[in-house]
Amino acid sequence: MYKTLLTRWLPLRLIKKECYLQPGDFKRPLSVRQQWTRQLSISVVCCKKRRSEEEKAFSSGRPAIRYSPKGGSEVVGIWRNMTVQDLANVLKKDVDHVFKALEFADKTSDTDYKKDTVIHNPQIIRDVVKISGFRFKIISNPDKETEEEENKDAVPAPPAPPEALKPRPPVVCVMGHVDHGKTTLLDSLRDTSVVDQEFGGITQHIGAFEVKLQSGDKVTFLDTPGHAAFSAMRSRGALATDIVVLVVAADDGVMEQTVESIRMAREARVPILVAINKIDKPGVNIERTMRSLAQHGIVCEALGGDVQAIPVSALKKQNLDTLVEALTLQAQLMDLKAxxxxxxxxxxxxxxxxxxxxxxxxxxxxxxxxxxxxxxxxxxxxxxxxxxxxxxxxxxxxxxxxxxxxxxxxxxxxxxxxxxxxxxxxxxxxxxxxxxxxxxxxxxxxxxxxxxxxxxxxxxxxxxATLARKRAMGRFKLRRQGPREKMIQEDTHPTLNVFVKGDVDGSVEAILDILETYDEHDRVRLDLVNFGVGPVTPNDLEIAEAFNAVIYAFNVDCPTPLTVEAKKKNIPIKKHNIIYKLVDDVKEELSARIPVSQEEEIVGEANVLQQFMVSEGKKKVPVAGCRCMKGSLARNALYRVIRGQDVVFEGKLASMKHLKDEVNTIKRDMECGLRFADPTFEVQPGDTIVCYKMVDAPVTTGWDPGF
Structure with a gap:
């Protein structure tokens, strides 16, 4: 009877396990009854300890998760000082149900419970949950979490009163197509030569600087890149500006990035001034440029519109005063204050x-x-x-x-x-x-x-699907489809792992935007391992080594010790300072990883003159008497026999003879005998024999980033 009572709730592994006395006692196995008694005491102590830990966590209010003994299948979250309504919401029951459960859970108290009554005793909350058929876990109060999350972020201040506003200089963003003279125009305005310091003669960073005009007024200029890769930079420049100066070359006219700049300026809702540059070049047509702008909604004043267009020469510094006057006038009309x-x-x-x-x-x-x-x-x-x-x-x-x-x-x-x-x-x-x-x-x-x-x-x-298949087959288990080694398959798809380091955040953003346009993942996957701003660091080498990645350092240096270490570890570090050259390098890496394809290369061509039956041991085998008409015939090459418009044979040769000699090559206008590897195939006079070989063809990626 004692054994039956204990085995109802003690695990079998605990009953069968041998227990020993303390180390100070003599070591001998306990009797069966002593084992049961000791396991019973251990279980009771563990239950008391777990319950005391739950009560401590509950009273402290910390969100430690403690599960109750099995009281149901669903687990609900409870917290300290819950109200009756909170408990009803957690249990998804009505308040009357909680009132009835409280009559059984709280028999000693004379509390008159209402909807908003706070239950301070945590044991009562746990008992109500158990009576309702649920298990519980202790969580933090969700209402308090919501209150703590409010008003933690920094937000802009309300608009200033009108009397606090003071005049401020205008912010002018210079936009346009690449190589239309934006940076040269700004160099002429501030007497610098930034364009001479740019790699490849193109702007790859957004620049911000203040220019003091001859009139004493100040203007803040933002120089944006015109290259197609730096669309995000141009967008930021348009959103942070008061006036957009659209630079259009008189010899090129409206180009792709010119149209994009017009769209960004309209989205930012800022006025546009047009600077028609390079008027010093011979044969330019300013009126044609204005008509091209009118097709995109920019109607200049000369054509009856309201957009000012100033013909300038940034290189020769022609009409720059007129452009500055137009900017000053536009700023005065806008009455800019802060x-x-x-x-x-x-x-x-x-x-x-x-x-x-x-x-x-x-x-x-x-x-x-x-x-x-x-x-x-x-x-x-x-x-x-x-x-x-x-x-x-x-x-x-x-x-x-x-x-x-x-x-x-x-x-x-x-x-x-x-x-x-x-x-x-x-x-x-x-x-x-x-x-x-x-x-x-x-x-x-x-x-x-x-x-x-x-x-x-x-x-x-x-x-x-697997369960339905097992039921249809009437089996509890399905047999394995193959050996375990075959079930575990490694990914052998070619992959290029890339690690990008750039000089500024905008350049890294532009490179990542370009890599996002890659769409040939079925041929070669392009994975971005990591990216960052600044020079190459030892941590970058560790990551690149772990992922077998190529490090692209855009306009940043790599210290000499790291370069030596990278060579030892076989980690390629590729430095670039022009973005389209970096993209070309990525294309080459992708093309190098594309599996090589085989292409046919025609070696020669021959006509069948007659078929001969030649004794080969005790058998008669057909031999094609041919004359080489184009190129040459090779003994180890592949052959295709064409009869009319159909291909009747493809394969190799078993023998090639010139007169009675076995040869390896037959040149043009020479006659020969060809015996094919298939002894049952017979040729006919007039058949065309094409000799070809399979060669590795260079494969390049078709990825087009848009420039």
Missing amino acids: DPGGYVEGVVIEALLDPKTGKQATVLVQRGTLRRGSVIVAGTGWAKVRVLNTADGQTVQEAPPSTPVSVLGWRELPSAGDQVLEVASEKRANEVMKWRHSQRMKEKQVVDLEAIEAKEAEHNAQYQ
């Missing part, structure tokens, strides 16, 4: 990691005055401003609205295009970063949940 006081607001134009000065970002101040010591947040990065530098390298103490400055002091580097907001303290900046990180994690969880649910649905579909 609040120089209060918290700073702005936008990140570009971000980079300098080997000497560290993390820095070019910020265009749009509101407030940025000073040294200010604490700002932008995207996933924040900074306590240590140094403010202008575009020409001069250090300033403050930056009023419409001033572009390079900010040093970033803890984490922001991304180009992030909004810059000033906060009160470093503590507040850390609070904003934690909140934004939690929001990103929640967004990632939502995306991951969708992928998990899709995978579960696929798995369930396969399981149901």
Whole structure:
């Protein structure tokens, strides 16, 4: 009877297990009854310990998960100081059900329970859950989590009152097609030669600088790349500007990026001024250029529209005064003002990691005055401003609205295009970063949940199909389809793993956008292993070695020790400073990984004159008497016999003879005897014999990134 009572709830493995006394006692196996008694005491102690831990976690309010003994199949979450209504909502029952359960769970108290009554005793909440047929787990109060998440992010301040607004310089964005003279125009306005320092003669970064005109007015210019790869940079420039100067070359007219710049300016809802450049070239037609612009909705004043078009020569500095006057007039009509006081607001134009000065970002101040010591947040990065530098390298103490400055002091580097907001303290900046990180994690969880649910649905579909097949066959288990070694298949698909390092965040973004356009994954997969801003580091080599990746260093250096180490580890590091050359290199790497295809190469051609039957031992075999008409015939090549329009034989030769000699080659206009490998095949006079061989054909990728 004692044994039967214990075996009802003690696990069999515990009953059968040998138990020994403490190390100080003599070591001999216990009797069966002693084993049962000891296991019973161990189980009781474990149950008491688990229950005490649950009560401690419940009373402390921490979200430690503790499951109750089996009281049902569904698990519900409970927390400290729940109300009757909260308990009803969790159990998905009405309040009357909870009232009835409380009569059994709380017999000693005289509490008059109502909907909003707080249940302070955690044991009563657990008993109600068990009575209702559920199991429980302890979680944190979801209402408190929602309250804690509110008002943690930094937000822009309300609009300033009219009396606080002061005039500010205009922000002008220069846009247009590549090689139409945008940077040359800006060099002429500020007497510099930036265009001579650019790789390949094209702009690959967005530049921001302030120009002081002869009239004493200041204008902030944004120089955007015209290359097709830098569409995101142009879009950021259009959104951060007041006026767009559309540069169109008089000899080329309206091109693809010109149309894109017009579209971006319209989306940003900013006025457009047209600068028709290169008028010093012979044979240019300014009127034709204006008509081309009119076809895309830009009607110039000369054609009866309202868009100012100024013919200029950036190289010869012709009519630049007229362009400046038009910009000043447009800015006066717009009456641009901003609040120089209060918290700073702005936008990140570009971000980079300098080997000497560290993390820095070019910020265009749009509101407030940025000073040294200010604490700002932008995207996933924040900074306590240590140094403010202008575009020409001069250090300033403050930056009023419409001033572009390079900010040093970033803890984490922001991304180009992030909004810059000033906060009160470093503590507040850390609070904003934690909140934004939690929001990103929640967004990632939502995306991951969708992928998990899709995978579960696929798995369930396969399981149901397998289950239906087993039921139809009347088996509990299905036999394996093959050996285990065959079931485990390695992925042998050719893959190019890429690691991108760039000088600035905008360049990395442009390269990643280009790689996103790759669409030939069925031939060769293109996988992005990692990317970053700044020079190549030892950690980059470790990642590249693990993934067998190619490191593309765009406009950044790789230290000599790392270059030597990369050669030892067979890690290719490819340096480029022009984006389309980098793309060409990626194309070559992809083409090198495409499986080689075989193509036919015609070696020669012969006509069948007559068929002979030749004794081969005791057998008669057919031999084709031929004359080589084109090229030559090779003994080890492949042959195809064409009769009329049909191919009647394809294969190899068994013998090639000239007169009575076995030869390897038959030249043009020579006669020969050919015996094919198939002894049953017979030729007919007039058949054409084509000699060919299979050669490896170079295969190139057909990927077109759009430029």
